[in-house]
Amino acid sequence: MSELSNFMSHAVFHALAGLITLVSLMVVASKHPVKSAVFLVVDLFLLAAVYATLESHFVAAIQVLVYAGAVVVLFLFVIMLLNLQPDQLRGLRFNAPEAVTLILSLIGMFIMIGVSVAGKPTGLGDGSLTVEAIADGGGNTYLVAMKLLTDFIWPFELASVLILLAIVAAVVIAKKDHKDQPA
Amino acid sequence: MNPYIPVLISLSFGLVLGGALSALAALLGPRKPSTVKSEPFECGVPMVTSANEKMSVKFYLTAILFILFDIETIFLYLWATAFPQLGWFGIVEILVFMLILVAGYIYVVRRGALEWD
Amino acid sequence: MGLTADEFTVQFISTLLKFSILAVILLQVPPIMVLVERRIPAFMQRRKGPNRVGLFGFRIYGVLQSLADTIKLIFKEEVVPTGAHKAFYHLAPVFAVFPALMIAMAIPYGPDIQVFGHTIPLSVVRVDVGFLFIFAISSLAVYGVTIAGWASNNKYALLGSLRASAQMISYEIPLGMSLIPIVLIYGSLDLNKIVEAQTHIWKWGIFLSPISFVLFLIAMFAETNRTPFDLSEAEGELVAGFHTEYNSTKFAAFFLGEYVSMFVLSCLASTVFLGGWQVPFFDVRSLDQLVGFTGVGAFVGFGSLFMKAAFFMWLYVWVRWTIPRFRYDQLMSLGWKFMIPLGLINVVVTALALAAVRFS
Numbered sequence: 001m002s003e004l005s006n007f008m009s010h011a012v013f014h015a016l017a018g019l020i021t022l023v024s025l026m027v028v029a030s031k032h033p034v035k036s037a038v039f040l041v042v043d044l045f046l047l048a049a050v051y052a053t054l055e056s057h058f059v060a061a062i063q064v065l066v067y068a069g070a071v072v073v074l075f076l077f078v079i080m081l082l083n084l085q086p087d088q089l090r091g092l093r094f095n096a097p098e099a100v101t102l103i104l105s106l107i108g109m110f111i112m113i114g115v116s117v118a119g120k121p122t123g124l125g126d127g128s129l130t131v132e133a134i135a136d137g138g139g140n141t142y143l144v145a146m147k148l149l150t151d152f153i154w155p156f157e158l159a160s161v162l163i164l165l166a167i168v169a170a171v172v173i174a175k176k177d178h179k180d181q182p183a
Numbered sequence: 184m185n186p187y188i189p190v191l192i193s194l195s196f197g198l199v200l201g202g203a204l205s206a207l208a209a210l211l212g213p214r215k216p217s218t219v220k221s222e223p224f225e226c227g228v229p230m231v232t233s234a235n236e237k238m239s240v241k242f243y244l245t246a247i248l249f250i251l252f253d254i255e256t257i258f259l260y261l262w263a264t265a266f267p268q269l270g271w272f273g274i275v276e277i278l279v280f281m282l283i284l285v286a287g288y289i290y291v292v293r294r295g296a297l298e299w300d
Numbered sequence: 301m302g303l304t305a306d307e308f309t310v311q312f313i314s315t316l317l318k319f320s321i322l323a324v325i326l327l328q329v330p331p332i333m334v335l336v337e338r339r340i341p342a343f344m345q346r347r348k349g350p351n352r353v354g355l356f357g358f359r360i361y362g363v364l365q366s367l368a369d370t371i372k373l374i375f376k377e378e379v380v381p382t383g384a385h386k387a388f389y390h391l392a393p394v395f396a397v398f399p400a401l402m403i404a405m406a407i408p409y410g411p412d413i414q415v416f417g418h419t420i421p422l423s424v425v426r427v428d429v430g431f432l433f434i435f436a437i438s439s440l441a442v443y444g445v446t447i448a449g450w451a452s453n454n455k456y457a458l459l460g461s462l463r464a465s466a467q468m469i470s471y472e473i474p475l476g477m478s479l480i481p482i483v484l485i486y487g488s489l490d491l492n493k494i495v496e497a498q499t500h501i502w503k504w505g506i507f508l509s510p511i512s513f514v515l516f517l518i519a520m521f522a523e524t525n526r527t528p529f530d531l532s533e534a535e536g537e538l539v540a541g542f543h544t545e546y547n548s549t550k551f552a553a554f555f556l557g558e559y560v561s562m563f564v565l566s567c568l569a570s571t572v573f574l575g576g577w578q579v580p581f582f583d584v585r586s587l588d589q590l591v592g593f594t595g596v597g598a599f600v601g602f603g604s605l606f607m608k609a610a611f612f613m614w615l616y617v618w619v620r621w622t623i624p625r626f627r628y629d630q631l632m633s634l635g636w637k638f639m640i641p642l643g644l645i646n647v648v649v650t651a652l653a654l655a656a657v658r659f660s
Binding site: 049052062066070071073074077078081083141142144145146149150153156157159160161163164166167168170171174175 | 287291
């Protein structure tokens with residue numbers, strides 16, 4: 001990779017990271033739950049952009065498809081299902097559990113900053129997966145598929161059990177007292 | 184060229200066009216507001232309650248089942264891209280995966296979770 | 301990566317060019333379709349339809365009707381309903397427009413062209429994940445509908461948007477599943493490669509995987525909320541559905557989003573099932589050498605794809621004036637109880653058949 005494109009990818013990453021932080025803050029700071037959900041869509045979309053800049057095209061697409069396109073729809077439906085008005089909700093206030101969460105997140109953040117300043121972050125890869133190697137190997141999606149369906153076969157099959165459990169749980173929860181619900 | 188440059192161009196064009204269409208409405212048209220005109224449309228009947236009704240739990244169930252089956256579809260896509268290389272091994276693998284989920288699907292149908300009444 | 305600066309410039313400028321041409325074409329789709337959707341039913345029902353609007357006494361079959369409609373829409377007063385959630389009310393049209401325009405960029409509109417030694421693909425966006433990109437972006441279209449209905453403070457709009465969004469997410473699964481056999485058969489997620497593999501008419505997706513075609517066609521109608529699945533705007537019960545409270549250019553935005561996504565899905569169906577820019581019994585790419593002028597093949601290919609997409613657009617209108625609307629429970633059980641099992645069976649059968657042929 002040339003000097004210029006290296007600089008560009010860093011610039012793009014830092015711009016995206018800044019935006020994501022900003023939008024994430026808006027998600028938690030918004031008074032209205034629907035507003036939070038819309039900011040969450042933007043947030044997840046920007047995260048997908050980060051994956052895309054890291055050449056993880058498949059993860060980026062799935063990020064948009066599943067998180068931005070499906071999970072937040074569920075959030076919106078739940079918000080509308082409960083139909084909470086802004087005055088029934090608390091804004092961002094600090095009591096004991098939230099303060100503990102905040103402190104823990106700050107500690108985590110400082111550890112991560114410390115690690116990244118102290119030395120090169122050690123990734124899992126051995127450096128053989130360059131952009132060119134991925135393109136030669138048949139593309140990102142294909143390589144992910146091969147890896148998942150050969151080396152990670154047990155986690156893959158367990159995922160189906162996990163989805164099965166989620167299906168059963170969703171039906172049990174939602175069907176429990178559906179006669180009391182308004183139509 | 185990075186393949187995401189065109190994505191970025193089309194995204195910004197879409198956002199700008201949508202934003203422009205949304206903003207032009209207020210700029211170009213005449214503006215003669217009145218209380219009756221801006222009432223939400225209720226077929227001429229005065230509005231009794233606000234439209235913030237609670238909705239059926241069915242929609243929630245549909246959304247959560249959608250996520251789960253969406254994930255299944257994505258796994259099927261992953262398998263489909265590596266289909267020629269995996270061969271019969273991949274087919275057996277995906278059949279086991281699908282059978283477990285079909286069990287879940289049959290449970291959903293049996294419990295009547297897909298009935299809309 | 302690995303490109304010279306010169307190559308980068310060529311690709312960048314050609315991208316801008318392709319993008320601009322395509323954007324102009326896409327923006328012509330709604331006005332044309334508005335007229336078509338009034339003239340075709342008129343023809344079917346032996347009426348005249350709008351044939352009056354003209355300029356300087358020339359009526360030209362009412363072609364200018366859409367222009368008049370557009371001008372009227374632009375200069376309408378905007379009425380924001382009382383009690384509407386203002387920010388979301390203004391935001392919803394943006395969500396309705398941009399996904400449709402974005403996914404239109406991923407369709408290959410013709411074979412690659414060679415200009416001064418540079419290969420220029422005739423699709424604006426070409427990413428590693430192929431048409432998963434289209435699914436990913438089009439899954440964002442549901443927010444336009446949901447937010448519009450919720451923000452309007454109107455019961456009809458809310459009900460319409462809930463129905464429409466539940467319908468759109470339900471049919472996204474059969475839509476996705478119907479294309480898995482296509483990936484199995486052609487062995488690629490890349491739409492360009494899928495088109496290139498359909499060299500002969502018997503290699504078209506519609507013949508190799510007819511069930512996929514049927515599933516895709518049904519899901520395509522449901523995804524765009526068109527008849528017989530236009531429950532979201534069942535005018536007998538819900539006035540106009542989620543855009544009841546929208547007028548002026550905001551209404552135009554929803555219109556644009558709907559027609560562009562119809563057009564894109566038509567193009568996708570043509571690309572995957574009807575050979576895309578391929579012409580039956582003839583290789584378009586050989587035209588360049590035959591005529592001796594670069595770009596002729598691409599132009600003919602584009603025309604071929606456009607004709608196929610036009611067929612699907614016409615089908616939309618035809619079905620709208622032929623088949624009555626479904627009931628909501630029928631719609632949901634068609635999606636969940638018929639199309640999803642059929643889609644799964646289709647995948648398994650295709651995989652087994654292919655394996656029997658290829659791995660034996």
